[in-house]
Amino acid sequence: MSEHNDIDGVSGRSTTGHEWDGIKELNTPLPRWWVLTFYATIIWAIGYWVVYPAWPLVSGYTTGLFQYSTRASVATDLADLEKLRGEKMAVLGNASLADIEKDPALLALARARGKTVFADNCAPCHGSGGAGAKGYPNLNDDDWLWGGSLDQIMQTIQFGARSGHAKTHEGQMLAFGRDGVLKQDEIVTVANYVRSLSGLSTAPKFDAAAGKKVFAENCASCHGDNGKGNPELGAPNLTDQIWLYGYDEETLVETITNGRAGVMPAWVGRLDPVTVKALAVYVHSLGGGK
Amino acid sequence: MNKPVSPDEFITDEDGPLYAARKKVYPQSVSGRFRSIKWRLMAVCLGVYYLLPFVRWHRGLGAPNQAVLIDFPNRRFYLLFIELWPQEVYYFTGLLVLAALILFLMNALGGRIWCGYLCPQTVWTDLFYAVERLVEGDRRAQMKADAGPMTVKRAGRRVLKHAIWLMIAWWTGGAWVLYFADAPTLVRDLATFQAPAIAYIWIASLTASTYFLAGYMREQVCVYMCPWPRIQAALTDEWALNVTYKYDRGDPRCSVKKAVDIRALGEKAGDCIDCNQCVAVCPTGIDIRDGAQLDCIQCGLCIDACDAVMTKVGRKAGLIGYDNDINIQHRLAGKKEIFKPVRARTVVYASLITVVCAVMLYALMSRTLLDVNVLHDRNPVAVRLSDGGIRNGYTLRLLNKRGFDRVIAIDVDGPPDAKLHVIGADSVTPDRPMIVLARDTTTELRVLVTAPIDEKAEKSVPIIFRITDIGLGEVASATDHFVLP
Ligand code: SF4
Ligand code: SF4
Numbered sequence: 001m002s003e004h005n006d007i008d009g010v011s012g013r014s015t016t017g018h019e020w021d022g023i024k025e026l027n028t029p030l031p032r033w034w035v036l037t038f039y040a041t042i043i044w045a046i047g048y049w050v051v052y053p054a055w056p057l058v059s060g061y062t063t064g065l066f067q068y069s070t071r072a073s074v075a076t077d078l079a080d081l082e083k084l085r086g087e088k089m090a091v092l093g094n095a096s097l098a099d100i101e102k103d104p105a106l107l108a109l110a111r112a113r114g115k116t117v118f119a120d121n122c123a124p125c126h127g128s129g130g131a132g133a134k135g136y137p138n139l140n141d142d143d144w145l146w147g148g149s150l151d152q153i154m155q156t157i158q159f160g161a162r163s164g165h166a167k168t169h170e171g172q173m174l175a176f177g178r179d180g181v182l183k184q185d186e187i188v189t190v191a192n193y194v195r196s197l198s199g200l201s202t203a204p205k206f207d208a209a210a211g212k213k214v215f216a217e218n219c220a221s222c223h224g225d226n227g228k229g230n231p232e233l234g235a236p237n238l239t240d241q242i243w244l245y246g247y248d249e250e251t252l253v254e255t256i257t258n259g260r261a262g263v264m265p266a267w268v269g270r271l272d273p274v275t276v277k278a279l280a281v282y283v284h285s286l287g288g289g290k
Numbered sequence: 291m292n293k294p295v296s297p298d299e300f301i302t303d304e305d306g307p308l309y310a311a312r313k314k315v316y317p318q319s320v321s322g323r324f325r326s327i328k329w330r331l332m333a334v335c336l337g338v339y340y341l342l343p344f345v346r347w348h349r350g351l352g353a354p355n356q357a358v359l360i361d362f363p364n365r366r367f368y369l370l371f372i373e374l375w376p377q378e379v380y381y382f383t384g385l386l387v388l389a390a391l392i393l394f395l396m397n398a399l400g401g402r403i404w405c406g407y408l409c410p411q412t413v414w415t416d417l418f419y420a421v422e423r424l425v426e427g428d429r430r431a432q433m434k435a436d437a438g439p440m441t442v443k444r445a446g447r448r449v450l451k452h453a454i455w456l457m458i459a460w461w462t463g464g465a466w467v468l469y470f471a472d473a474p475t476l477v478r479d480l481a482t483f484q485a486p487a488i489a490y491i492w493i494a495s496l497t498a499s500t501y502f503l504a505g506y507m508r509e510q511v512c513v514y515m516c517p518w519p520r521i522q523a524a525l526t527d528e529w530a531l532n533v534t535y536k537y538d539r540g541d542p543r544c545s546v547k548k549a550v551d552i553r554a555l556g557e558k559a560g561d562c563i564d565c566n567q568c569v570a571v572c573p574t575g576i577d578i579r580d581g582a583q584l585d586c587i588q589c590g591l592c593i594d595a596c597d598a599v600m601t602k603v604g605r606k607a608g609l610i611g612y613d614n615d616i617n618i619q620h621r622l623a624g625k626k627e628i629f630k631p632v633r634a635r636t637v638v639y640a641s642l643i644t645v646v647c648a649v650m651l652y653a654l655m656s657r658t659l660l661d662v663n664v665l666h667d668r669n670p671v672a673v674r675l676s677d678g679g680i681r682n683g684y685t686l687r688l689l690n691k692r693g694f695d696r697v698i699a700i701d702v703d704g705p706p707d708a709k710l711h712v713i714g715a716d717s718v719t720p721d722r723p724m725i726v727l728a729r730d731t732t733t734e735l736r737v738l739v740t741a742p743i744d745e746k747a748e749k750s751v752p753i754i755f756r757i758t759d760i761g762l763g764e765v766a767s768a769t770d771h772f773v774l775p
Contacts, residue, residue: 031309031310031311032310101714102714107713129670131670287736
């Protein structure tokens with residue numbers, strides 16, 4: 001503290017002795033309650049150090065009298081949440097897929113659950129909105145390799161396609177070129193024929209009759225005589241405008257030559273049954289479901 | 291005005307004290323014009339506060355029948371015929387803006403009249419003072435008792451005073467929680483100890499704060515804690531009317547007898563007889579004759595006190611009154627007093643208040659009780675179907691603010707031959723999906739719109755979703771876009 005006994009000339013009051021540009025600070029004492037409140041906050045802070053975790057140590061920290069831990073309280077909150085969720089999910093578990101779609105409350109619940117599960121598990125391949133990518137089906141459109149009804153979607157999610165699971169969907173697009181079943185010119189011809197099925201343009205010198213013959217002998221067993229596909233075998237409809245790998249001649253030749261065998265993993269065992277149910281409802285409601 | 295204060299009035303040892311003990315204020319009771327205004331305003335304010343939760347308002351099945359209710363669990367706010375939803379909290383912003391503007395206007399007209407007459411701190415402190423005087427006597431009796439020894443009788447009065455204070459405080463805290471739940475039910479639950487813990491916690495904390503703020507902190511809240519005096523000091527102008535000691539008339543101060551002598555000599559004697567009544571009644575313990583000051587809450591009690599004195603000595607009342615320095619200067623210069631309530635700032639405040647009121651009223655009257663918002667799917671924005679058609683997905687959020695369920699039909703306008711599919715909807719007539727909107731809720735719907743592709747079509751066309759209440763015919767719509775991949 002400075003040594004001074006300075007009285008302000010105008011007000012006649014003592015000053016603190018501080019002066020800035022000729023302006024002096026009057027010594028106006030604080031009210032007692034204010035000062036006491038200030039001291040109380042200091043004491044409170046010390047109490048806080050003792051009661052709650054406060055001081056970092058070399059390894060760890062002081063834990064405080066109550067061993068309070070934010071991590072533990074988050075864990076409790078999460079457990080509560082899981083419990084709450086469990087109760088709601090049990091309702092879903094007891095309802096049939098069709099019932100869920102009919103009841104607005106259940107539908108909203110299933111969609112909400114399905115949406116988060118989809119984002120966690122399905123989005124890496126199918127995209128966050130289910131729009132898919134080359135080789136990964138778009139789940140918003142109305143074309144389904146393995147069928148788009150609620151039950152079929154659920155089946156596919158559970159067991160996958162070519163996933164190795166005992167109940168998985170099986171079905172192969174053979175490698176007609178690599179395995180020497182078809183010659184190169186036959187492959188080009190049938191590729192053009194397939195394009196013509198969807199009303200796409202064909203190569204100028206393309207022999208439609210030859211293409212039709214090759215198709216009937218090699219492809220019709222899976223894709224059907226008219227190329228409409230077969231969901232039992234996962235054989236795509238070749239007459240529509242949706243193509244999983246692309247529809248230009250080069251891509252089709254590549255497909256016919258080397259075959260295709262995309263894999264959808266089986267989710268049974270990885271996701272619980274109620275979650276799979278919610279996921280099926282969600283995917284169905286994306287818009288493509290039949 | 292700022293007369294020099296003698297140094298020995300203040301402690302001047304070395305660096306001065308670290309703190310100063312509060313000097314207890316013993317405001318004397320007073321009666322008069324402003325006091326009776328204050329009593330009436332107090333009755334109105336407290337009456338509204340304590341009784342409002344019990345006012346009933348019939349809203350129909352399932353809706354609360356309380357006139358004013360803040361329903362946190364269901365996220366609704368009810369004010370008479372108005373029901374506000376969380377997304378309408380901007381009304382509260384409007385109310386706050388309005389409150390601030392009204393405060394500014396009051397300030398421009400009459401200084402801190404809010405502080406002196408309507409501020410809860412003032413109202414409750416005033417009530418506590420009244421209790422104190424009733425139990426322990428007026429200023430003189432209290433000062434004498436405080437100076438003397440503690441007697442049984444005095445202790446008994448003390449206890450009684452605190453008991454009454456605590457009861458008022460407790461009632462105050464109790465009334466507060468009644469705004470957040472059905473009042474009669476809550477009262478019963480509170481009495482049978484079945485109310486939620488949070489209710490008891492709130493009552494306890496408001497009881498404590500009322501008791502301490504009105505019983506102990508009193509004027510210190512206004513002087514040290516409240517930001518408003520600082521703000522209003524920056525807002526005010528020279529025309530605002532403040533409680534003012536008219537020193538042009540009052541000074542030099544002298545007793546009635548002396549004044550007669552001085553006047554006989556032909557010299558000027560002031561009207562103030564230096565009786566200190568204005569100081570004795572002041573709830574903040576200040577001397578208004580020192581001029582306008584931060585500590586003055588503009589309660590007008592010193593006016594009443596001085597008017598009584600002036601009447602008694604046969605002088606004109608109004609030595610202290612709502613006035614301003616300009617008028618003092620005018621009178622000193624022999625000019626006429628002027629009052630200017632209509633000035634640039636009051637006009638601006640008043641028109642802003644009118645505008646905000648009008649906007650809020652319009653918003654309130656024109657708001658819909660049926661509403662729809664639309665959100666376009668972002669990923670994917672559009673889907674090509676196997677037949678070459680295009681489909682866009684949307685999320686519709688429907689609001690039914692009415693107190694009953696209603697059947698809603700959904701239509702779409704925009705792309706030619708558009709087909710609408712609402713997931714989870716019923717279709718009574720083909721292509722017109724219907725849905726039941728539960729009362730007082732929002733509902734989210736997934737909606738798919740399919741349209742055949744037209745090679746010449748634009749990349750994006752506007753699309754309008756229209757929802758119609760089948761029963762009432764109320765319609766709401768929302769616009770978005772239908773896009774091609
Ligand atoms: S000076 Fe007068 S108006 Fe101001 S607080 Fe005191 S009594 Fe009230
Ligand atoms: S009450 Fe009036 S007369 Fe008495 S001291 Fe105050 S101003 Fe002067």
